[in-house]
Amino acid sequence: MRAAGSAESFVGMLNTTDSLKRGKLGKRFKRKYLRIISPMCSAKIYCSYAVIIILTVAIIVLSVALSVLGRNQQQASIKKTFAACPKNWIGVQNKCFYFSEDSSTWILSQKFCLEQNAQLARFDNMEELNFLRRYTGIFDYWIGLHRESPEHPWRWMDDTEYNSSVPIRGAEKHAYLKNNKISSARIYAEKRWICSKPNN
Incomplete structure:
Protein backbone atom coordinates (compact mmCIF):
# COMPACT_ATOMS: atom_id res chain seq x y z
CA MET A 1 0.00 0.00 0.00
CA PHE A 82 -23.73 85.95 -68.38
CA ALA A 83 -21.46 88.60 -69.82
CA ALA A 84 -19.93 91.34 -67.69
CA CYS A 85 -22.28 94.27 -68.25
CA PRO A 86 -22.77 97.81 -66.88
CA LYS A 87 -24.80 98.33 -63.75
CA ASN A 88 -28.54 97.66 -64.24
CA TRP A 89 -27.83 95.68 -67.43
CA ILE A 90 -28.20 91.92 -67.67
CA GLY A 91 -25.78 89.81 -69.67
CA VAL A 92 -26.48 86.70 -71.69
CA GLN A 93 -24.02 85.08 -74.09
CA ASN A 94 -22.08 87.99 -75.65
CA LYS A 95 -24.72 90.70 -75.16
CA CYS A 96 -25.95 93.06 -72.49
CA PHE A 97 -29.63 93.99 -72.16
CA TYR A 98 -31.31 96.89 -70.37
CA PHE A 99 -35.00 96.65 -69.39
CA SER A 100 -36.60 100.05 -68.80
CA GLU A 101 -39.08 100.75 -66.01
CA ASP A 102 -40.52 103.81 -67.77
CA SER A 103 -42.71 103.98 -70.85
CA SER A 104 -42.06 105.97 -73.98
CA THR A 105 -42.58 106.06 -77.74
CA TRP A 106 -40.50 103.92 -80.07
CA ILE A 107 -38.42 106.94 -81.23
CA LEU A 108 -37.63 108.17 -77.69
CA SER A 109 -36.85 104.60 -76.59
CA GLN A 110 -34.36 104.27 -79.45
CA LYS A 111 -32.87 107.66 -78.53
CA PHE A 112 -32.34 106.47 -74.94
CA CYS A 113 -30.59 103.31 -76.19
CA LEU A 114 -28.33 105.31 -78.53
CA GLU A 115 -27.28 107.51 -75.58
CA GLN A 116 -26.16 104.28 -73.85
CA ASN A 117 -24.11 103.23 -76.92
CA ALA A 118 -26.76 100.61 -77.58
CA GLN A 119 -29.86 100.15 -79.73
CA LEU A 120 -33.35 98.80 -79.25
CA ALA A 121 -32.99 95.12 -78.47
CA ARG A 122 -32.03 92.56 -81.05
CA PHE A 123 -32.14 88.80 -80.51
CA ASP A 124 -30.17 86.48 -82.76
CA ASN A 125 -31.49 83.10 -81.62
CA MET A 126 -34.29 81.49 -79.64
CA GLU A 127 -32.18 81.33 -76.48
CA GLU A 128 -31.86 85.13 -76.44
CA LEU A 129 -35.56 85.56 -77.26
CA ASN A 130 -36.55 83.22 -74.42
CA PHE A 131 -34.24 85.16 -72.12
CA LEU A 132 -36.00 88.43 -73.08
CA ARG A 133 -39.42 86.84 -72.60
CA ARG A 134 -38.54 85.73 -69.08
CA TYR A 135 -37.75 89.31 -68.05
CA THR A 136 -40.64 91.12 -69.71
CA GLY A 137 -43.32 89.74 -67.39
CA ILE A 138 -46.72 91.36 -67.95
CA PHE A 139 -45.37 94.51 -69.64
CA ASP A 140 -44.96 95.29 -73.34
CA TYR A 141 -41.40 96.23 -74.44
CA TRP A 142 -40.24 97.90 -77.63
CA ILE A 143 -37.56 95.96 -79.52
CA GLY A 144 -35.44 96.96 -82.52
CA LEU A 145 -37.59 95.54 -85.32
CA HIS A 146 -39.24 97.97 -87.75
CA ARG A 147 -40.39 98.15 -91.37
CA GLU A 148 -41.31 100.85 -93.86
CA SER A 149 -44.75 99.41 -94.58
CA PRO A 150 -46.69 96.15 -94.22
CA GLU A 151 -45.40 95.16 -97.67
CA HIS A 152 -41.75 95.54 -96.65
CA PRO A 153 -39.74 93.01 -94.62
CA TRP A 154 -38.96 93.51 -90.96
CA ARG A 155 -35.46 94.85 -90.28
CA TRP A 156 -33.22 95.35 -87.26
CA MET A 157 -31.71 98.72 -86.38
CA ASP A 158 -28.51 97.90 -88.30
CA ASP A 159 -30.72 97.33 -91.38
CA THR A 160 -30.24 93.54 -91.49
CA GLU A 161 -33.37 91.63 -92.42
CA TYR A 162 -35.26 89.72 -89.73
CA ASN A 163 -35.23 85.95 -90.34
CA SER A 164 -38.91 85.62 -89.31
CA SER A 165 -38.10 82.81 -86.86
CA VAL A 166 -41.05 84.04 -84.78
CA PRO A 167 -43.97 85.63 -86.67
CA ILE A 168 -44.86 89.23 -85.85
CA ARG A 169 -48.56 89.96 -85.39
CA GLY A 170 -50.28 93.12 -86.58
CA ALA A 171 -50.00 95.47 -89.54
CA GLU A 172 -48.06 98.33 -87.92
CA LYS A 173 -44.42 99.34 -88.48
CA HIS A 174 -42.72 98.89 -85.07
CA ALA A 175 -42.41 95.68 -83.05
CA TYR A 176 -42.65 94.97 -79.33
CA LEU A 177 -42.60 91.93 -77.08
CA LYS A 178 -45.97 91.12 -75.58
CA ASN A 179 -45.98 88.17 -73.19
CA ASN A 180 -44.67 85.30 -75.35
CA LYS A 181 -45.45 86.93 -78.71
CA ILE A 182 -44.07 89.67 -80.92
CA SER A 183 -46.65 92.23 -82.00
CA SER A 184 -46.56 95.54 -83.86
CA ALA A 185 -47.80 98.99 -82.87
CA ARG A 186 -47.79 102.60 -84.05
CA ILE A 187 -44.66 104.60 -83.43
CA TYR A 188 -46.31 106.98 -80.92
CA ALA A 189 -47.68 104.22 -78.63
CA GLU A 190 -46.01 104.29 -75.21
CA LYS A 191 -44.36 101.12 -73.98
CA ARG A 192 -41.35 100.10 -71.97
CA TRP A 193 -38.24 99.26 -73.98
CA ILE A 194 -35.24 96.95 -74.08
CA CYS A 195 -31.80 98.10 -75.19
CA SER A 196 -29.06 95.73 -76.27
CA LYS A 197 -25.36 96.07 -77.00
CA PRO A 198 -22.42 93.73 -77.42
CA ASN A 199 -20.42 92.87 -74.34
CA ASN A 200 -17.13 94.74 -74.13
Whole structure:
Protein backbone atom coordinates (compact mmCIF):
# COMPACT_ATOMS: atom_id res chain seq x y z
CA MET A 1 0.00 0.00 0.00
CA ARG A 2 2.89 2.20 0.79
CA ALA A 3 4.42 1.41 -2.59
CA ALA A 4 1.16 2.26 -4.34
CA GLY A 5 0.81 5.50 -2.38
CA SER A 6 4.39 6.55 -2.98
CA ALA A 7 4.02 5.74 -6.68
CA GLU A 8 0.97 7.96 -6.87
CA SER A 9 2.70 10.77 -5.05
CA PHE A 10 5.71 10.39 -7.34
CA VAL A 11 3.46 10.60 -10.42
CA GLY A 12 1.76 13.63 -8.86
CA MET A 13 5.14 15.27 -8.29
CA LEU A 14 6.17 14.52 -11.85
CA ASN A 15 2.95 16.04 -13.15
CA THR A 16 3.48 19.10 -10.96
CA THR A 17 7.13 19.37 -12.02
CA ASP A 18 6.17 18.93 -15.68
CA SER A 19 3.43 21.50 -15.47
CA LEU A 20 5.82 23.90 -13.67
CA LYS A 21 8.41 23.31 -16.32
CA ARG A 22 5.84 23.74 -19.04
CA GLY A 23 4.56 26.91 -17.39
CA LYS A 24 8.10 28.30 -17.02
CA LEU A 25 8.99 27.21 -20.54
CA GLY A 26 5.76 28.68 -21.86
CA LYS A 27 6.47 32.00 -20.17
CA ARG A 28 10.05 32.00 -21.40
CA PHE A 29 8.92 31.12 -24.89
CA LYS A 30 6.31 33.87 -24.84
CA ARG A 31 8.88 36.42 -23.65
CA LYS A 32 11.37 35.42 -26.33
CA TYR A 33 8.68 35.32 -28.98
CA LEU A 34 7.37 38.75 -27.99
CA ARG A 35 10.91 40.16 -27.99
CA ILE A 36 11.33 38.93 -31.55
CA ILE A 37 7.83 39.89 -32.75
CA SER A 38 7.29 43.16 -30.86
CA PRO A 39 9.78 45.27 -32.81
CA MET A 40 8.33 43.90 -36.04
CA CYS A 41 4.76 44.57 -34.88
CA SER A 42 5.66 48.08 -33.76
CA ALA A 43 7.31 48.76 -37.11
CA LYS A 44 4.29 47.36 -38.93
CA ILE A 45 1.92 49.46 -36.85
CA TYR A 46 3.97 52.60 -37.49
CA CYS A 47 4.10 51.77 -41.19
CA SER A 48 0.33 51.26 -41.21
CA TYR A 49 -0.19 54.63 -39.50
CA ALA A 50 2.13 56.29 -41.99
CA VAL A 51 0.27 54.76 -44.95
CA ILE A 52 -3.10 55.81 -43.49
CA ILE A 53 -1.86 59.37 -42.94
CA ILE A 54 -0.38 59.59 -46.45
CA LEU A 55 -3.58 58.27 -48.02
CA THR A 56 -5.72 60.66 -45.97
CA VAL A 57 -3.58 63.64 -47.00
CA ALA A 58 -3.71 62.50 -50.65
CA ILE A 59 -7.52 62.24 -50.52
CA ILE A 60 -7.82 65.72 -48.98
CA VAL A 61 -5.46 67.23 -51.57
CA LEU A 62 -7.35 65.57 -54.44
CA SER A 63 -10.71 66.70 -53.02
CA VAL A 64 -9.52 70.30 -52.77
CA ALA A 65 -8.00 70.18 -56.27
CA LEU A 66 -11.22 68.77 -57.77
CA SER A 67 -13.42 71.32 -56.01
CA VAL A 68 -11.20 74.20 -57.21
CA LEU A 69 -11.22 72.80 -60.76
CA GLY A 70 -15.00 72.37 -60.64
CA ARG A 71 -15.46 75.91 -59.33
CA ASN A 72 -13.22 77.32 -62.09
CA GLN A 73 -15.18 75.45 -64.75
CA GLN A 74 -18.45 76.67 -63.26
CA GLN A 75 -17.21 80.28 -63.25
CA ALA A 76 -16.06 79.94 -66.86
CA SER A 77 -19.49 78.60 -67.77
CA ILE A 78 -21.19 81.50 -65.98
CA LYS A 79 -18.94 83.98 -67.79
CA LYS A 80 -19.96 82.45 -71.12
CA THR A 81 -23.65 82.62 -70.22
CA PHE A 82 -23.73 85.95 -68.38
CA ALA A 83 -21.46 88.60 -69.82
CA ALA A 84 -19.93 91.34 -67.69
CA CYS A 85 -22.28 94.27 -68.25
CA PRO A 86 -22.77 97.81 -66.88
CA LYS A 87 -24.80 98.33 -63.75
CA ASN A 88 -28.54 97.66 -64.24
CA TRP A 89 -27.83 95.68 -67.43
CA ILE A 90 -28.20 91.92 -67.67
CA GLY A 91 -25.78 89.81 -69.67
CA VAL A 92 -26.48 86.70 -71.69
CA GLN A 93 -24.02 85.08 -74.09
CA ASN A 94 -22.08 87.99 -75.65
CA LYS A 95 -24.72 90.70 -75.16
CA CYS A 96 -25.95 93.06 -72.49
CA PHE A 97 -29.63 93.99 -72.16
CA TYR A 98 -31.31 96.89 -70.37
CA PHE A 99 -35.00 96.65 -69.39
CA SER A 100 -36.60 100.05 -68.80
CA GLU A 101 -39.08 100.75 -66.01
CA ASP A 102 -40.52 103.81 -67.77
CA SER A 103 -42.71 103.98 -70.85
CA SER A 104 -42.06 105.97 -73.98
CA THR A 105 -42.58 106.06 -77.74
CA TRP A 106 -40.50 103.92 -80.07
CA ILE A 107 -38.42 106.94 -81.23
CA LEU A 108 -37.63 108.17 -77.69
CA SER A 109 -36.85 104.60 -76.59
CA GLN A 110 -34.36 104.27 -79.45
CA LYS A 111 -32.87 107.66 -78.53
CA PHE A 112 -32.34 106.47 -74.94
CA CYS A 113 -30.59 103.31 -76.19
CA LEU A 114 -28.33 105.31 -78.53
CA GLU A 115 -27.28 107.51 -75.58
CA GLN A 116 -26.16 104.28 -73.85
CA ASN A 117 -24.11 103.23 -76.92
CA ALA A 118 -26.76 100.61 -77.58
CA GLN A 119 -29.86 100.15 -79.73
CA LEU A 120 -33.35 98.80 -79.25
CA ALA A 121 -32.99 95.12 -78.47
CA ARG A 122 -32.03 92.56 -81.05
CA PHE A 123 -32.14 88.80 -80.51
CA ASP A 124 -30.17 86.48 -82.76
CA ASN A 125 -31.49 83.10 -81.62
CA MET A 126 -34.29 81.49 -79.64
CA GLU A 127 -32.18 81.33 -76.48
CA GLU A 128 -31.86 85.13 -76.44
CA LEU A 129 -35.56 85.56 -77.26
CA ASN A 130 -36.55 83.22 -74.42
CA PHE A 131 -34.24 85.16 -72.12
CA LEU A 132 -36.00 88.43 -73.08
CA ARG A 133 -39.42 86.84 -72.60
CA ARG A 134 -38.54 85.73 -69.08
CA TYR A 135 -37.75 89.31 -68.05
CA THR A 136 -40.64 91.12 -69.71
CA GLY A 137 -43.32 89.74 -67.39
CA ILE A 138 -46.72 91.36 -67.95
CA PHE A 139 -45.37 94.51 -69.64
CA ASP A 140 -44.96 95.29 -73.34
CA TYR A 141 -41.40 96.23 -74.44
CA TRP A 142 -40.24 97.90 -77.63
CA ILE A 143 -37.56 95.96 -79.52
CA GLY A 144 -35.44 96.96 -82.52
CA LEU A 145 -37.59 95.54 -85.32
CA HIS A 146 -39.24 97.97 -87.75
CA ARG A 147 -40.39 98.15 -91.37
CA GLU A 148 -41.31 100.85 -93.86
CA SER A 149 -44.75 99.41 -94.58
CA PRO A 150 -46.69 96.15 -94.22
CA GLU A 151 -45.40 95.16 -97.67
CA HIS A 152 -41.75 95.54 -96.65
CA PRO A 153 -39.74 93.01 -94.62
CA TRP A 154 -38.96 93.51 -90.96
CA ARG A 155 -35.46 94.85 -90.28
CA TRP A 156 -33.22 95.35 -87.26
CA MET A 157 -31.71 98.72 -86.38
CA ASP A 158 -28.51 97.90 -88.30
CA ASP A 159 -30.72 97.33 -91.38
CA THR A 160 -30.24 93.54 -91.49
CA GLU A 161 -33.37 91.63 -92.42
CA TYR A 162 -35.26 89.72 -89.73
CA ASN A 163 -35.23 85.95 -90.34
CA SER A 164 -38.91 85.62 -89.31
CA SER A 165 -38.10 82.81 -86.86
CA VAL A 166 -41.05 84.04 -84.78
CA PRO A 167 -43.97 85.63 -86.67
CA ILE A 168 -44.86 89.23 -85.85
CA ARG A 169 -48.56 89.96 -85.39
CA GLY A 170 -50.28 93.12 -86.58
CA ALA A 171 -50.00 95.47 -89.54
CA GLU A 172 -48.06 98.33 -87.92
CA LYS A 173 -44.42 99.34 -88.48
CA HIS A 174 -42.72 98.89 -85.07
CA ALA A 175 -42.41 95.68 -83.05
CA TYR A 176 -42.65 94.97 -79.33
CA LEU A 177 -42.60 91.93 -77.08
CA LYS A 178 -45.97 91.12 -75.58
CA ASN A 179 -45.98 88.17 -73.19
CA ASN A 180 -44.67 85.30 -75.35
CA LYS A 181 -45.45 86.93 -78.71
CA ILE A 182 -44.07 89.67 -80.92
CA SER A 183 -46.65 92.23 -82.00
CA SER A 184 -46.56 95.54 -83.86
CA ALA A 185 -47.80 98.99 -82.87
CA ARG A 186 -47.79 102.60 -84.05
CA ILE A 187 -44.66 104.60 -83.43
CA TYR A 188 -46.31 106.98 -80.92
CA ALA A 189 -47.68 104.22 -78.63
CA GLU A 190 -46.01 104.29 -75.21
CA LYS A 191 -44.36 101.12 -73.98
CA ARG A 192 -41.35 100.10 -71.97
CA TRP A 193 -38.24 99.26 -73.98
CA ILE A 194 -35.24 96.95 -74.08
CA CYS A 195 -31.80 98.10 -75.19
CA SER A 196 -29.06 95.73 -76.27
CA LYS A 197 -25.36 96.07 -77.00
CA PRO A 198 -22.42 93.73 -77.42
CA ASN A 199 -20.42 92.87 -74.34
CA ASN A 200 -17.13 94.74 -74.13
